[in-house]
Amino acid sequence: MELWQRLIRDSVHTVDQLVDKFGLDRRVAENLNEFFQVRINPYYLSLIRYPGDPIWLQCVPDEIELDDYDGEEDPLQEDAMSPVPNITHRYPDRALFLTTSQCGLYCRFCTRKRKVGDSGKISMKNLESAFQYLEKHTEIRDVILSGGDPLMLTDVMLEKILKRLRSIPHIEIIRLGTKMPCVLPQRITPKLTEMIKKYHPIYVNTHFNHPWEVTPESIQACTMLADAGVPVGNQMVLMRGVNDDPAVVRELMQKLLRMRVRPYYIYMADETKGAKHFKTTIEKGLEIMENLRGWTSGLAVPHFVIDAPGGGGKIPLLPNYVLHHDKDKIVLRNFKNGVFVYENAKPKEEGETMKDRLNKSRQSKKSNVRTRTIVITPQSQNEEPEVIEVEKQ
Numbered sequence: 116m117e118l119w120q121r122l123i124r125d126s127v128h129t130v131d132q133l134v135d136k137f138g139l140d141r142r143v144a145e146n147l148n149e150f151f152q153v154r155i156n157p158y159y160l161s162l163i164r165y166p167g168d169p170i171w172l173q174c175v176p177d178e179i180e181l182d183d184y185d186g187e188e189d190p191l192q193e194d195a196m197s198p199v200p201n202i203t204h205r206y207p208d209r210a211l212f213l214t215t216s217q218c219g220l221y222c223r224f225c226t227r228k229r230k231v232g233d234s235g236k237i238s239m240k241n242l243e244s245a246f247q248y249l250e251k252h253t254e255i256r257d258v259i260l261s262g263g264d265p266l267m268l269t270d271v272m273l274e275k276i277l278k279r280l281r282s283i284p285h286i287e288i289i290r291l292g293t294k295m296p297c298v299l300p301q302r303i304t305p306k307l308t309e310m311i312k313k314y315h316p317i318y319v320n321t322h323f324n325h326p327w328e329v330t331p332e333s334i335q336a337c338t339m340l341a342d343a344g345v346p347v348g349n350q351m352v353l354m355r356g357v358n359d360d361p362a363v364v365r366e367l368m369q370k371l372l373r374m375r376v377r378p379y380y381i382y383m384a385d386e387t388k389g390a391k392h393f394k395t396t397i398e399k400g401l402e403i404m405e406n407l408r409g410w411t412s413g414l415a416v417p418h419f420v421i422d423a424p425g426g427g428g429k430i431p432l433l434p435n436y437v438l439h440h441d442k443d444k445i446v447l448r449n450f451k452n453g454v455f456v457y458e459n460a461k462p463k464e465e466g467e468t469m470k471d472r473l474n475k476s477r478q479s480k481k482s483n484v485r486t487r488t489i490v491i492t493p494q495s496q497n498e499e500p501e502v503i504e505v506e507k508q
Contacts (some may be wrong), residue, residue: 119295119302123219123267127155137166137175147176150184151228151389154221159298162327169325169357172393173222179392180223186388188229192426199248200241205428209257212245213237214276217267219299224354224393226385231263246279253285259320261292266302270310277314289314294322296347296376300336308343319347320379325358329370341375348379351417353400354393361406368407368415378417386424397421397432405434409450 116124127136133144133153147153155174162170189195193203193211203211216230216237230236249255258280265273280286295302296319311317319340323329340347349371351358358364368378383400384393400419407416420429439446444458 117304119219119299119304122156122158122299122301123154125157127160128153133176139176139178143178143181144176146181147178150180151176151223151225152221152232154218154232156219156299158301158332159220162330164327167356168327170327172354172356173224173324174220176223177392180389183389183391186391187386187424188388190386190424191226191422193227196426199244201237201245202248204248204252204255205426208254209259210249210252210255211259211261212249213262214242214260214265215239215263215267217262218264219267219295219302222294224352224384224387224390226387226390228387228389237263242276246283249280249286250283256285257288257290258286259290259292264293264295265291266293266295266307270307273307274310274314277311277317281314288316288318290318290320292320296321296333296336296340297323297328300330300332303336303339305339308339308345311340311345312343315344317345319345320350321347321376322351323349323367323371323376324351324354326363326366326370329367329374334374337374337376347376349376349417350380350382351378352382352384352393353395353403354384355395357393359395359399359403361403364403365407365411365415368417369411372412372415378415380429381417381419383421385422401432401434404432405450408434 127133130141130144130148133139133148134141139147153176159170159174163175164170193205196205197203201213203213205211213230214237216232216234218231221228221232225231249258260276265276268276277289280289321337323333337347351364351367353359358367364381371378381400381403383397384390384395386394404416404419418429419432421432422428423430436447436449437445438448438454442459444456447455447457449455
């Protein structure tokens, strides 16, 4: 048995352990465990610094989950977009492939808690029908292995899946959606990375939510993946009490880059059963993005998205940097709220040559030589600037 498997075996997972370690009332602990089972491995448990801290909130069950018992079980409508068991096909050229129901840690905000931990819901018996679907649908060029967590599979089983996928000519990219580098970095071993290298291009999307999760162990795990030629991206979920602070998010993004993990997405929390208490305002997410763009490297600025309820897919959100836009110009503000004007190109007319366009441009400059654009900066971000044309002196 490998170290990571022993850590899984020694996880907190019973009602008695919840009562003893976290002081939960037994009746509450029983109800919570029935609602969504518990698994907190010893490594991740060791990251908790005090009750109610950002690590605790992500993994220790709370009675407040039961207040949202009637929430959405499948907010992203994955099951409705599942043509065969274990496959969700939402986007034109890529598909989600669920390979196991097990995870190294059961996150309390899990969007797939209706299935995770239940081998009857994500069964390896259905892998063949999933492979056949992928073989048949030649438009699919990108497959994301998820679950559960595909790195809960043994190296042997994972390699069987990778090898089968690599036998399908139209599948170009394989992604592993895994939280193991964050919650159980001992799973990333030399043996695993050597095996993965045989099936490139392999990408990893992992899931760090707080700077405290960046530890010597997780740094080593991400380094091993990067050294094996695996690009690693991070998907963070914005959660109240965990990371709804611009300074915390900036620190996390910068730490990720230092261990060669590219910030990829920041998600608004899904409207998932039992997780309503994690939701923040959309304005908080936009504020965080405002405090990243321009204030730190562009490499540290992920996409901020809502995975739309009802299966609409990921929709990006941005702070409003466009203050005015017409056919002649666009007026923009930068991260310091400075205002700038960028002139628009004239649309090309039918039959027009590059020489014609240059002559028109020269004539336009001559005719407008006595005018210039003045932008009056607004007093607040909610006001649009005043854009006026004045004659040059």
